[in-house]
Amino acid sequence: MKVLKSTLAIVSAAAVLGVSGFAQAGATLDAVQKKGFVQCGVSDGLPGFSVPDASGKILGIDADVCRAVAAAVFGDATKVKFSQLNAKERFTALQSGEVDILSRNTTMTSSRDAGMGLKFPGFITYYDGIGFLVNSKLGVKSAKELDGATICIQAGTTTELNVSDYFRGNNLKYTPITFDTSDESAKSLESGRCDVLTSDKSQLFAQRSKLAAPKDYVVLPETISKEPLGPVVRNGDDEWLAIVRWVGYAMLNAEEAGITSKNVEAEAKSTKNPDVARLLGADGEYGKDLKVKKDWVVQIVKQVGNYGEVFERNLGKSTPLEIDRGLNALWNNGGIQYAPPVR
Numbered sequence: 001m002k003v004l005k006s007t008l009a010i011v012s013a014a015a016v017l018g019v020s021g022f023a024q025a026g027a028t029l030d031a032v033q034k035k036g037f038v039q040c041g042v043s044d045g046l047p048g049f050s051v052p053d054a055s056g057k058i059l060g061i062d063a064d065v066c067r068a069v070a071a072a073v074f075g076d077a078t079k080v081k082f083s084q085l086n087a088k089e090r091f092t093a094l095q096s097g098e099v100d101i102l103s104r105n106t107t108m109t110s111s112r113d114a115g116m117g118l119k120f121p122g123f124i125t126y127y128d129g130i131g132f133l134v135n136s137k138l139g140v141k142s143a144k145e146l147d148g149a150t151i152c153i154q155a156g157t158t159t160e161l162n163v164s165d166y167f168r169g170n171n172l173k174y175t176p177i178t179f180d181t182s183d184e185s186a187k188s189l190e191s192g193r194c195d196v197l198t199s200d201k202s203q204l205f206a207q208r209s210k211l212a213a214p215k216d217y218v219v220l221p222e223t224i225s226k227e228p229l230g231p232v233v234r235n236g237d238d239e240w241l242a243i244v245r246w247v248g249y250a251m252l253n254a255e256e257a258g259i260t261s262k263n264v265e266a267e268a269k270s271t272k273n274p275d276v277a278r279l280l281g282a283d284g285e286y287g288k289d290l291k292v293k294k295d296w297v298v299q300i301v302k303q304v305g306n307y308g309e310v311f312e313r314n315l316g317k318s319t320p321l322e323i324d325r326g327l328n329a330l331w332n333n334g335g336i337q338y339a340p341p342v343r
């Protein structure tokens with residue numbers, strides 16, 4: 001089965017990349033249109049980002065980024081299939097052509113953007129940073145007190161390197177225990193095999209909420225790294241990269257303009273605001289530049305939501321994660337989410 005899966009991956013990679021071995025501009029959009037759906041790589045279960053509900057539907061902000069791309073390309077946000085990938089599998093799945101987009105809490109770094117045949121379109125789904133979750137019995141108040149700790153970490157992540165830098169930089173010792181999934185790390189924290197669980201901070205809250213006694217654990221105040229999480233595509237297909245980039249920016253611009261899933265259709269018909277008219281396809285042919293539908297932003301916002309709606313639904317105060325917007329607020333509201341304009 002495994003062999004069959006990788007053979008298929010190579011065959012489909014060859015189809016996408018062409019005989020020259022380089023992805024051609026437009027090849028991904030052509031292939032996506034031909035098969036009728038976007039194949040989207042997500043995590044294998046991270047609340048708020050991508051997690052299956054009881055019916056198997058994948059919920060989360062990462063999954064919704066792919067739905068928004070499908071809404072722009074097909075006018076139908078349901079035309080997505082998901083591949084659940086762990087941290088170690090994710091880049092090979094994208095490089096081989098098994099998925100069209102990787103939208104899996106993946107940190108943008110220079111080596112991933114320039115050294116792996118991949119590209120980050122630049123839309124940041126969520127500005128994150130690494131933190132530490134500890135059993136409150138340890139009585140630790142700061143990461144600086146973690147000298148000698150045993151730390152559970154996920155293999156194949158930026159977390160491994162950033163934690164190593166932090167401890168070395170602060171002259172502290174630690175023993176890492178690495179796992180392939182976050183569930184294994186959480187179990188080891190509960191059993192006491194490790195003193196500390198470390199990951200992107202958004203996930204510490206989610207992981208704590210899943211423990212048998214969440215109140216026994218505290219998230220330490222430090223954030224030790226920058227983890228800008230965003231979608232990734234293959235290098236060499238600028239058209240596909242532009243679609244993913246501008247779908248993300250469109251969601252931010254819609255929030256900034258006060259366009260929501262509730263009012264978007266009415267605004268598309270009646271707006272007198274030139275920015276909104278361009279964004280919603282009432283003025284100009286901006287969808288055509290991207291080779292997507294004229295009403296691409298209307299479909300994204302109507303079917304998936306603007307950025308703020310997607311954030312609140314998946315991560316916000318009404319969810320078990322209860323994350324506030326923080327850095328992920330819009331630039332004109334105290335955050336750093338700033339999208340270039342559609343025009």
Ligand SMILES: N[C@@H](CCC(=O)N[C@@H](CS)C(=O)NCC(=O)O)C(=O)O
Pocket residue numbers: 043044045046085086087105106107154156157158159180181182183199200203227229
């Ligand atoms: N953002 C980091 C970490 C990504 C990562 O894989 N994090 C873990 C811990 S939060 C995860 O997603 N685990 C989910 C799983 O494997 O089920 C990166 O890009 O390397």
